[in-house]
Every structure is written in C-alpha cells, then in structure tokens.
Amino acid sequence: xxxxxxxxxxxIDVAIAALLIAVSGFIFEAGPEGMHAGPAFxxxxxxxxxxxxxxxxxxxxxxxxxxxxxGVLVAWLPPAGALxxxxxxxxx
Numbered sequence: 001x002x003x004x005x006x007x008x009x010x011x012i013d014v015a016i017a018a019l020l021i022a023v024s025g026f027i028f029e030a031g032p033e034g035m036h037a038g039p040a041f042x043x044x045x046x047x048x049x050x051x052x053x054x055x056x057x058x059x060x061x062x063x064x065x066x067x068x069x070x071g072v073l074v075a076w077l078p079p080a081g082a083l084x085x086x087x088x089x090x091x092x
Contacts, residue, residue, distance in 0.1 A: 002068040009075035010056035016082055017052035020045070052078045 027035050028042060037045070059075030062068070 002063060002072055005072050006056065006059050006063060006075050009059060009072070009079065012079045013052045013056045013075065016078055017049050020049050020052065 024045065027037050027045065055078050056075045059071040059073075062071030062074060
C-alpha cells in the first residue's frame with residue numbers, strides 16, 4: 001500500500017514540476033506577457049521545482065530504510081502545498 005502511495009505521489013510531483021517549468025516563461029520573460037519577477041522570486045521558484053523533484057526520491061529512500069510513514073508524508077508534501085496554494089483566493 002505504501003509503495004502505491006509513493007508511486008502516485010511521485011507521478012503527481014513530477015507533473016507539478018513539469019507544470020512549473022512550463023509556465024516559468026510567463027513569469028520570468030521580459031515580454032509583454034511576462035511578470036518580470038525578481039531574482040529572489042526566481043530563487044524561491046526554482047527551489048520549489050527542486051523540492052517537487054526531490055520529494056519522491058526522499059520518500060522512497062525513507063521507505064527503504066523502514067520509515068514508510070514519514071516517507072509517504074514527504075512525498076505528498078508538494079501536492080498538499082499545491083492544493084493549499086489553489087485554495088487561497090485571488091486578491092482581485
């Protein structure tokens with residue numbers, strides 16, 4: 001059961017990372033549709049992408065070492081964070 005949860009979490013984590021990479025051009029481009037985000041936001045953004053890619057790896061490592069509960073929790077942190085980000089209403 002924990003292997004299945006880790007595999008599903010890994011698929012979702014990679015999908016979130018792919019989405020973040022796909023929309024990064026709209027955030028960091030200098031064109032008229034870009035947000036012209038600063039370097040601090042860029043560092044936080046890429047840290048989020050790296051976290052999405054590292055979370056399932058850490059989850060599988062923890063599962064292999066016999067800590068399946070924390071492994072599943074770590075692997076599901078990026079999807080939970082994405083759901084929380086979508087739950088915050090827009091400021092306009």
